[in-house]
Amino acid sequence: MTSSTTTTASRPVATGTGSRRRRSHVSLWFAVPALAVYAVVVLYPVASGVYLAFTDWNGLSATRAFTGLENLRTFLGDGDAMGALIHQLIIATVFPLIQNVVGLALAVALNSRIKSRYVLRTVFFAPAVMTPIIIAFLWQYIYSTDGTLNTVLGAVGLDGLRQSWLGDPDLALWSIIAVIIWQFTGYAMVIYLAGLQAIPGELLEAAQIDGAGRVTTFVRVVIPLLAPSITINVVLSTIMGLKIFDQVYAMTGGGPGNATQTLTGYQYQQAFTLGNFGYGTTVALVLAAIVSVVAALQYKVLRRNERAAS
Amino acid sequence: MTGRRYGGGTLTLEIVMIAIALVFAFPLYVLVVLSLKSPEEAANSPLSLPSALSFDNYTAAWEQADLAPAILSSVVITVVSVAALVVTGALAAYAIARHTSHWSGALFAVFLVGLVVPFQLALIPLYQLVRDAELLGSYWSVILYMVGTELPLTVFLYTGFLRAVPRDYEEAAMIDGASQLRAFRSVVFPLMRPVTGTVIILNAIGCWNAFLVPNLFLSGSGRQTIPVAVYSFVGEFATQWNLVFAGLVIGMAPILLVYLLLQRRMIRGFASGLKG
Numbered sequence: 001m002t003s004s005t006t007t008t009a010s011r012p013v014a015t016g017t018g019s020r021r022r023r024s025h026v027s028l029w030f031a032v033p034a035l036a037v038y039a040v041v042v043l044y045p046v047a048s049g050v051y052l053a054f055t056d057w058n059g060l061s062a063t064r065a066f067t068g069l070e071n072l073r074t075f076l077g078d079g080d081a082m083g084a085l086i087h088q089l090i091i092a093t094v095f096p097l098i099q100n101v102v103g104l105a106l107a108v109a110l111n112s113r114i115k116s117r118y119v120l121r122t123v124f125f126a127p128a129v130m131t132p133i134i135i136a137f138l139w140q141y142i143y144s145t146d147g148t149l150n151t152v153l154g155a156v157g158l159d160g161l162r163q164s165w166l167g168d169p170d171l172a173l174w175s176i177i178a179v180i181i182w183q184f185t186g187y188a189m190v191i192y193l194a195g196l197q198a199i200p201g202e203l204l205e206a207a208q209i210d211g212a213g214r215v216t217t218f219v220r221v222v223i224p225l226l227a228p229s230i231t232i233n234v235v236l237s238t239i240m241g242l243k244i245f246d247q248v249y250a251m252t253g254g255g256p257g258n259a260t261q262t263l264t265g266y267q268y269q270q271a272f273t274l275g276n277f278g279y280g281t282t283v284a285l286v287l288a289a290i291v292s293v294v295a296a297l298q299y300k301v302l303r304r305n306e307r308a309a310s
Numbered sequence: 311m312t313g314r315r316y317g318g319g320t321l322t323l324e325i326v327m328i329a330i331a332l333v334f335a336f337p338l339y340v341l342v343v344l345s346l347k348s349p350e351e352a353a354n355s356p357l358s359l360p361s362a363l364s365f366d367n368y369t370a371a372w373e374q375a376d377l378a379p380a381i382l383s384s385v386v387i388t389v390v391s392v393a394a395l396v397v398t399g400a401l402a403a404y405a406i407a408r409h410t411s412h413w414s415g416a417l418f419a420v421f422l423v424g425l426v427v428p429f430q431l432a433l434i435p436l437y438q439l440v441r442d443a444e445l446l447g448s449y450w451s452v453i454l455y456m457v458g459t460e461l462p463l464t465v466f467l468y469t470g471f472l473r474a475v476p477r478d479y480e481e482a483a484m485i486d487g488a489s490q491l492r493a494f495r496s497v498v499f500p501l502m503r504p505v506t507g508t509v510i511i512l513n514a515i516g517c518w519n520a521f522l523v524p525n526l527f528l529s530g531s532g533r534q535t536i537p538v539a540v541y542s543f544v545g546e547f548a549t550q551w552n553l554v555f556a557g558l559v560i561g562m563a564p565i566l567l568v569y570l571l572l573q574r575r576m577i578r579g580f581a582s583g584l585k586g
Binding site: 025026027028029030031033034035037038040041042043044045046048049050052053059106109110112113114115116118120121122123124125126127129130131132133134137138139141142148151152155182190193194239242243245246249250264267268271272277280281283284285287288291292295 | 410424428433461518521540
């Protein structure tokens with residue numbers, strides 16, 4: 001950089017944000033490398049996946065017949081698929097709800113002046129960094145009949161609560177959800193922390209001078225200002241919940257019976273275990289439709305609330 | 311919302327939070343403690359501290375799970391993918407944020423699709439594509455997959471950041487005769503450093519932890535990544551938890567180490583990057 005550039009560049013930003021001046025018109029060619037990889041790896045396979053969902057292809061035969069809505073009809077009449085859909089929806093409802101409430105509570109607590117706040121932030125976020133498939137095996141042990149959870153329950157005199165946490169069909173799904181919440185609560189916490197730190201302290205002091213108690217301040221001032229963080233967190237974790245695969249695959253493989261089978265797991269089973277590539281992709285297509293609709297709806301509603309709050 | 315001084319309320323909060331954190335971290339205590347115990351001790355007193363420090367499980371897991379080549383594979387795939395993501399993603403965001411026509415908006419929307427659509431929909435066609443290109447079992451299969459699927463988040467973060475950066479600096483450079491590419495390289499890209507940190511960290515976590523596709527593309531090739539190697543190792547030694555746990559700790563150590571080294575910046579950058 002020449003010295004003259006440096007002088008011009010160090011001009012105060014206030015002379016113009018440049019948003020109105022449209023001088024630099026950067027060539028779209030710069031996007032080509034990214035677009036090329038993205039097209040080959042995502043766009044083209046997604047498009048042909050959509051086509052595949054309407055065929056009877058089994059992965060082996062050279063021919064694949066276009067069967068129209070046949071697979072979709074099969075799906076609607078497939079009890080296992082419906083069960084898997086319901087499990088996935090349960091995960092995608094319960095996980096974001098608890099993750100966000102607990103994540104927000106942790107963020108508020110760790111945004112205080114306690115001395116251990118930096119260490120504790122590190123601790124709470126650590127599981128979110130760890131490999132889900134590895135976390136799943138750790139919890140498989142913790143949940144096992146002679147595993148940690150039952151040992152601890154026995155040690156504190158709660159023998160009555162000892163369970164087969166992943167072996168009981170009524171309980172297994174909830175045990176898995178607990179692991180996902182445990183792993184990703186720190187994720188929500190971090191986004192809320194950033195939101196909290198962006199709130200000017202004077203605003204809170206002003207509210208308190210006006211006589212608002214802590215709870216009122218939190219509900220009336222903090223929550224509305226956190227609306228963008230809430231939007232991001234809720235949409236992200238719902239998408240995550242609708243796509244969960246590794247944890248279930250490693251912890252229960254969908255069992256016992258089909259008690260924890262998810263739509264993602266059912267898709268894998270149909271396509272790669274049973275060779276029903278066409279039908280397996282139909283399952284993925286249904287999931288894609290659900291994710292798109294739910295994410296779009298959530299985003300719309302939450303954004304409207306954001307605007308109403310500001 | 312708490313007072314400016316460290317009072318009784320703060321002390322109570324501190325104690326409560328530490329207690330919660332201890333419960334929260336307990337599974338990780340179980341993981342490490344068990345990985346240091348002999349089978350007998352693991353069965354008889356699984357929760358106590360190990361009576362003696364022995365790394366036998368670690369050496370056994372290291373050899374039997376083939377973890378050394380797996381770590382190499384994971385490192386190669388992660389480093390190459392993240393580097394490619396930074397370069398292609400930053401360039402694409404530069405075009406999207408600074409090109410002023412409806413095309414840039416459309417392009418942004420196209421990338422956002424990948425943030426939402428579950429990859430399972432693309433899985434089988436991509437598998438065929440990779441197989442027909444004879445890339446099954448090669449690093450490239452997973453690197454391409456990682457770059458393609460992580461690009462939406464990368465472009466999203468970079469574009470959001472860039473839209474908040476004034477154009478004055480790069481315009482000044484261009485007035486001085488720099489080309490667009492030159493302005494990008496010496497002015498815009500350096501300005502994007504904070505979000506580049508976030509992009510590197512998030513994508514490194516994503517690449518290191520990916521399981522489904524690396525398992526489909528690499529298992530049995532000798533180039534399998536850590537999650538894939540650990541998965542088959544656990545399947546083989548399912549009942550020897552102390553041995554398995556040593557393998558889990560080794561598999562998780564690199565990414566955890568990176569996290570602990572960068573955690574301050576990671577948490578800050580992660581949050582600000584997502585706020586866009």
